[in-house]
Amino acid sequence: MKILFVHQNFPGQFLHLAPALAARGHQVLALTAETNQRRSPVKVVKYRKPDPVTVAPPLTRMFAESAERGARAAFAAAQMRDRHGYVPDVIFGHSGWGETLFLREVWPEARLLVYAELMYQTEGLDTDFDPEFRRDGLGARISTAARAAHLVQAMVQADAGLAPTEFQAATFPRELRAKIRVIHDGINTAVVRPNAEAVLEIPGTGLVFRPGDEVVSYVSRSLEPYRGYHSFMRALPAVLAARPNAHVVIVGDEGQSYGAPPKDGISWKARFLNEVRDRLDLGRVHFLGRVPYDTYLSLLQVSRVHAYLTYPFVLSWSCLEALAAGAMVVASDTGPVREVISDGVNGRLVDFFDIASWSAALTDALANPAAAAPLRKAARAGVVTRYDLAGICLPQLIDFVEDAGKRRSAAGI
Numbered sequence: 001m002k003i004l005f006v007h008q009n010f011p012g013q014f015l016h017l018a019p020a021l022a023a024r025g026h027q028v029l030a031l032t033a034e035t036n037q038r039r040s041p042v043k044v045v046k047y048r049k050p051d052p053v054t055v056a057p058p059l060t061r062m063f064a065e066s067a068e069r070g071a072r073a074a075f076a077a078a079q080m081r082d083r084h085g086y087v088p089d090v091i092f093g094h095s096g097w098g099e100t101l102f103l104r105e106v107w108p109e110a111r112l113l114v115y116a117e118l119m120y121q122t123e124g125l126d127t128d129f130d131p132e133f134r135r136d137g138l139g140a141r142i143s144t145a146a147r148a149a150h151l152v153q154a155m156v157q158a159d160a161g162l163a164p165t166e167f168q169a170a171t172f173p174r175e176l177r178a179k180i181r182v183i184h185d186g187i188n189t190a191v192v193r194p195n196a197e198a199v200l201e202i203p204g205t206g207l208v209f210r211p212g213d214e215v216v217s218y219v220s221r222s223l224e225p226y227r228g229y230h231s232f233m234r235a236l237p238a239v240l241a242a243r244p245n246a247h248v249v250i251v252g253d254e255g256q257s258y259g260a261p262p263k264d265g266i267s268w269k270a271r272f273l274n275e276v277r278d279r280l281d282l283g284r285v286h287f288l289g290r291v292p293y294d295t296y297l298s299l300l301q302v303s304r305v306h307a308y309l310t311y312p313f314v315l316s317w318s319c320l321e322a323l324a325a326g327a328m329v330v331a332s333d334t335g336p337v338r339e340v341i342s343d344g345v346n347g348r349l350v351d352f353f354d355i356a357s358w359s360a361a362l363t364d365a366l367a368n369p370a371a372a373a374p375l376r377k378a379a380r381a382g383v384v385t386r387y388d389l390a391g392i393c394l395p396q397l398i399d400f401v402e403d404a405g406k407r408r409s410a411a412g413i
Contacts, residue, residue, distance in 0.1 A: 001026045002086070003406040004110075006093030006100060008033040008071060011040060013094065013115055013164070013185050016389060017397045018042045020294075024398070031073060031099070045063050047076035051138070059146050062136030066150035074102035081106055087407045094152035095161075111404040116161035116180050118170040118314050120148040123413060126226065126259070126311040130353075133225055133259070159407075161401060165315050167336045181400060185317070187324050191297070194326035194376075197303035203251070209302045214246040214366050217303035217327070219296065219318045223250070223269040226258040227316070228309020228332055231352060233272040237279035238359035243366045248285045249299055258313065299324035304371075305365035309352060310334055311335050320387055323347070323379040328372040330361045340386075345364055346378040377399025 003026050005014045010032040022028040032045040050068035053061055080086040088110050091311040093100040095114040104112060120127070122141040128134055135143075155161055155172065160178040163169035169180045199234040200209045209215050216239065220227035229252075238248060254267040262268055269287070288295070296318075299308060306327040310320045315336040322329050323346065333335045343349040348365070350357045365372055389395060 001090065001402070002088045003028050003090045003092065003401060003405070004088040005030040005042075006091060008069070008094075008097050008099060008114075009036055009038060010044060010156075011038065014092070015041070016186060016188075016394055017401070019403060020394055020398060023161075024402075029086075029095075031076060033069075036060045040101060045080060047072045049158060059143060062147050063098075063149045067101060068098075070098040070101030070103075070150075073099040074106055077103055077106040078143070079322075084273070090401055092401060092404075095151055095158075098150045098154070100154050100157070100346035101150060111407060112157060112161050113401065113404055114154050114158040114161045116151075116155060116163045116169065116172060116176075117170070118168050118175075119151055119173070120144055121171060124312065125171060126313045132230070152176070160400075160404065162397075164193075165336060165339055166314075167339050168314060183396045183400060184320075184387050184393050186389030186397070187317070187320050187383055187387045188365060188389045189324050190390065192300075192321045192324040194380065195301045196300075198298045200249070200295070200298045200302045202288075205286070207247070207286075209247070209249070211302050212369070213302060213304065213306075214243060215299075215303045216246060216248045216362055217306045217322075217368065218248070218250045218252075219299070219301050219306075219308075219322075220316070221250040221290075222255045222257040223252040223267075224258065225268065226254055226313060227252075227270060228307075228311075228313050228352060231309055231332075231355060231358060233276055234306050234355045235362060236285065237276050238356075239362045239366070240281055242286055242359075242363045246284065246366050249303075250285070250287050251289070251291055251292050251296060252300060293354045297321075297325065300327050300360055303327050304369055305330055305362055307358075307362060308332070310336060311352075315340070324387075326376045326385040328365050329379060330358070330365060330374050340382070341379075344375070346375055346382050348375075407412045 003021055005018050010030045018028050022042055028042045030042055030044045032044050032046055034049050050072050053064045056064040090111045092113040096117055100114055122144045127144045155176045163182050164184045165178050166182050169182050197210055218232055223229045254269045300322050306322045306329050308329055309332040310333045329347040331341050334350040341347040348361050350361050
């Protein structure tokens with residue numbers, strides 16, 4: 001079977017699936033952006049970078065950008081077909097950036113699968129969640145609704161979709177939800193596991209942390225409100241005052257991954273650090289920026305308590321990896337998190353905005369590590385049972401793609 005993955009940042013969510021399908025004897029290829037420098041587990045073909053969209057009104061800019069990217073992907077696909085006779089049996093692409101929008105015009109005979117990560121909504125998700133940064137009014141609602149246009153088109157064209165969590169699948173309209181199967185990308189629990197010998201060194205300080213030390217960890221690709229960085233930072237002064245031997249280790253950069261950038265030009269990291277700076281012992285708060293995966297994993301393994309917060313939005317891999325590492329996770333009581341954490345069973349849930357409760361929960365976890373032992377054990381067991389890569393998710397993902405190819409063959413195409 002010929003299988004084509006499409007993702008501007010390949011491998012992305014297909015990191016394990018693509019090579020696994022290749023290992024099963026399928027001809028696996030990936031179509032990605034020419035700017036993508038990530039190492040690929042399979043052969044890649046690159047499409048040209050889209051020209052910047054400068055003339056579209058703000059309301060239609062996202063669709064215009066998605067359509068431009070989709071056109072670039074389609075022109076590259078046409079060259080693959082015309083010059084090399086390449087026709088995939090199955091196309092599996094991420095719908096988020098428009099790359100799949102016109103692939104049916106090149107390969108109408110292929111089965112088209114899309115990774116359906118999230119559908120924008122005007123109510124009940126990220127855009128109206130945080131009163132501190134909420135954009136109110138009809139104009140804001142129209143803007144949010146307009147951002148969903150390319151996602152709707154991609155799902156309408158698709159033969160089937162895949163979402164990693166029930167929460168994310170449920171963001172799609174009922175008519176489209178019927179096309180979506182829920183299978184998580186999978187957590188490699190053979191690698192992400194408790195490690196009593198783990199060591200974390202803090203560069204430039206001489207500090208070395210091991211399991212059992214009073215370490216609070218927080219991880220986000222970017223330090224920003226969508227992942228609760230502001231609530232976390234506001235909780236820290238009380239935590240460090242109550243626990244004089246505790247240290248906080250924060251992983252994430254100063255960029256912006258989701259939502260709007262800060263209006264004053266200062267990074268979200270600096271803005272919320274400055275807000276509490278005079279109430280913190282900064283010698284016990286360590287910002288590591290982005291770190292190698294091994295360092296990140298060591299942080300999860302040495303942490304006495306790990307804080308995870310998110311808007312009602314895409315669930316981070318780091319949440320499940322923290323659970324798999326046997327961390328005591330204190331998390332926001334929001335929809336995507338409730339799917340994987342039950343309060344008092346495999347972690348603690350705290351209202352996203354309740355700073356006093358965040359301080360209390362983190363302090364309690366630091367002060368009473370023995371009480372957290374059953375929760376840590378249940379945390380890992382839950383991930384192994386529901387999200388293990390090798391035993392649960394990868395076989396289901398393989399079946400999802402191979403079944404699409406079988407349907408194409410059965411149709412006589």
